[in-house]
Amino acid sequence: MKVGLVGFAGSGKTTVFNALTGLSAEVGGYGKSAKANMGVIQVPDLRVEKLSQIFNSKKKTLARIEFVDVAGPESKEASGLDQKLINAIREVDALVLVLRAFENHALPVGPDPVRDLELFEAELAISDLLQVEHRLERVVKEKALEREKDLFTRAKTHLEAGKPLRTFAHRPDEAPTLANFRFLSQKHLLSLVNLPEDHIAQGTSQGLKAAAQARGLQYIEMSAHAEMEISQLDAEHQAEFLAHLGLKEPARDRFIRAAYGLLDLISFLTMGEDESRAWTIKRGMSAQKAGGRIHTDIERGFIRAEVISYEDFISLGSEAKCREAGRLRLEGKEYIVQDGDIMSFRFNV
Ligand SMILES: Nc1nc2c(ncn2[C@@H]2O[C@H](COP(=O)(O)OP(=O)(O)O)[C@@H](O)[C@H]2O)c(=O)[nH]1
Ligand SMILES: [Mg+2]
The missing domain is CATH 3.40.50.300 (P-loop containing nucleotide triphosphate hydrolases)
Incomplete structure (x- = not known):
C-alpha cells in the first residue's frame, strides 16, 4: 500500500x-x-x-x-x-x-483545521477540474473519444460545485475510464x-x-x-x-x-520453512485473485486453495491435526478470502 x-x-x-x-x-x-x-x-x-x-x-x-x-x-x-x-x-x-x-x-x-480541510479539498478538486476540462477539449476534437463526453461533462459539473470525485455518482461501466485518470x-x-x-x-x-x-x-x-x-x-x-x-x-x-x-484491507498468510508471510488484499477478493498477488502463474493456473484459519492452526497445533479435524478446507477459485486465512495454492501452468 x-x-x-x-x-x-x-x-x-x-x-x-x-x-x-x-x-x-x-x-x-x-x-x-x-x-x-x-x-x-x-x-x-x-x-x-x-x-x-x-x-x-x-x-x-x-x-x-x-x-x-x-x-x-x-x-x-x-x-x-x-x-x-x-x-x-x-x-x-x-x-x-x-x-x-x-x-x-x-x-x-x-x-x-476545518478551514484547511475545506481549502485542501478544494485544491484537489481544482486540480481534477483542470484535467477534466482539458480532456473535454480533446473529446470535442476527437471522434474516438466521444463516448467519454457525457461522463466528463457530469464530472465537470460535480467538481464545479466544489465536490470531490470521491462522491461522484457514476455507472459501474464508467469506473475504468475514471480510474485511468x-x-x-x-x-x-x-x-x-x-x-x-x-x-x-x-x-x-x-x-x-x-x-x-x-x-x-x-x-x-x-x-x-x-x-x-x-x-x-x-x-x-x-x-x-x-x-x-x-x-x-x-x-x-x-x-x-x-x-x-x-482502504478495506485484510491480510492472508502463507507459512513454511522458507518463509512465513502476510499478504495484504482488498476485502472481498477471491482465492484466485489473491493467489495472483503471490504470482501471476497461480492466478492463471489456479486449481484450488487449501485453507486453514489462523485460529484453528494455533489451537490444533499442526497442519496434520487440522486435516484430521476437518479444519483444512479445499476451496475453489470463487472462495472469498478471510482475514487470517492461511493459504496454500495448487496450480498448474
Ligand atoms: N507544537 C507542535 N509543533 C509541531 C507539531 N508537528 C510539527 N510541528 C512543528 O511545525 C513545524 C513544521 O513541521 P513540518 O513537519 O516540517 O511541516 P510540513 O511543512 O508539513 O512538513 C516544525 O517546526 C515542527 O517542529 C506538533 O504536533 N506540535
Ligand atoms: Mg515537510
Whole structure:
C-alpha cells in the first residue's frame, strides 16, 4: 500500500512522516525546493511472528506501507498545487491530509483545521477540474473519444460545485475510464489532525468532527511532535513516555488500523520453512485473485486453495491435526478470502 502525506506547508507532514516511519527527515523545511521524503513501515503482525517461530522460517515478511511526503502549498485560497506534488501523489492508494491544530509562529495564520480541510479539498478538486476540462477539449476534437463526453461533462459539473470525485455518482461501466485518470479528489482520504502536545487528552474539536463527518471522511488525531520523539526512543522508554502522556500505544499502530479500515484491507498468510508471510488484499477478493498477488502463474493456473484459519492452526497445533479435524478446507477459485486465512495454492501452468 502506498500512502501520500499531503497538507499545507507547516502542518507537520514531515513530522508525521518521522513519527510513523521512525526516520529523521528534516522538519521545518518549507518551500517548493524541499525534496520529497520516502519511507516504509512494516505492519506488525503477531500471527506472522508466531508462524515463523513454529516453522523456524528462514524468512519472515510483513506487509508494508510506503509513504511519500511532499512539500505542500501555503494555506491560502486557490494557490494551486504544483505539478511536482500532483505527480508524486497521483500514484498513491490513499491520501493522508495533515491538518494543523497547533500554533506555528512561522506561519501568518493561526490553526484552523476545518478551514484547511475545506481549502485542501478544494485544491484537489481544482486540480481534477483542470484535467477534466482539458480532456473535454480533446473529446470535442476527437471522434474516438466521444463516448467519454457525457461522463466528463457530469464530472465537470460535480467538481464545479466544489465536490470531490470521491462522491461522484457514476455507472459501474464508467469506473475504468475514471480510474485511468487517477484523479486526486477520487482517492481515499484520511484526515489526520495534528494536535498540540497539551491537547492530546482533549482530542479534536466538535467542529472538525462535524466537518469530517459531513464529507464522509474518517480521521485520526495525534500530536505528531510528541509521537516523533516517541518513535525515536527504545522500546522501554517508549512505553514510559506513552504512559506519561496517557496513551496506550504509539500513533503508528492506530494509524495502521485506520489505513487498513479506510482502504478495506485484510491480510492472508502463507507459512513454511522458507518463509512465513502476510499478504495484504482488498476485502472481498477471491482465492484466485489473491493467489495472483503471490504470482501471476497461480492466478492463471489456479486449481484450488487449501485453507486453514489462523485460529484453528494455533489451537490444533499442526497442519496434520487440522486435516484430521476437518479444519483444512479445499476451496475453489470463487472462495472469498478471510482475514487470517492461511493459504496454500495448487496450480498448474
Ligand atoms: N507544537 C507542535 N509543533 C509541531 C507539531 N508537528 C510539527 N510541528 C512543528 O511545525 C513545524 C513544521 O513541521 P513540518 O513537519 O516540517 O511541516 P510540513 O511543512 O508539513 O512538513 C516544525 O517546526 C515542527 O517542529 C506538533 O504536533 N506540535
Ligand atoms: Mg515537510
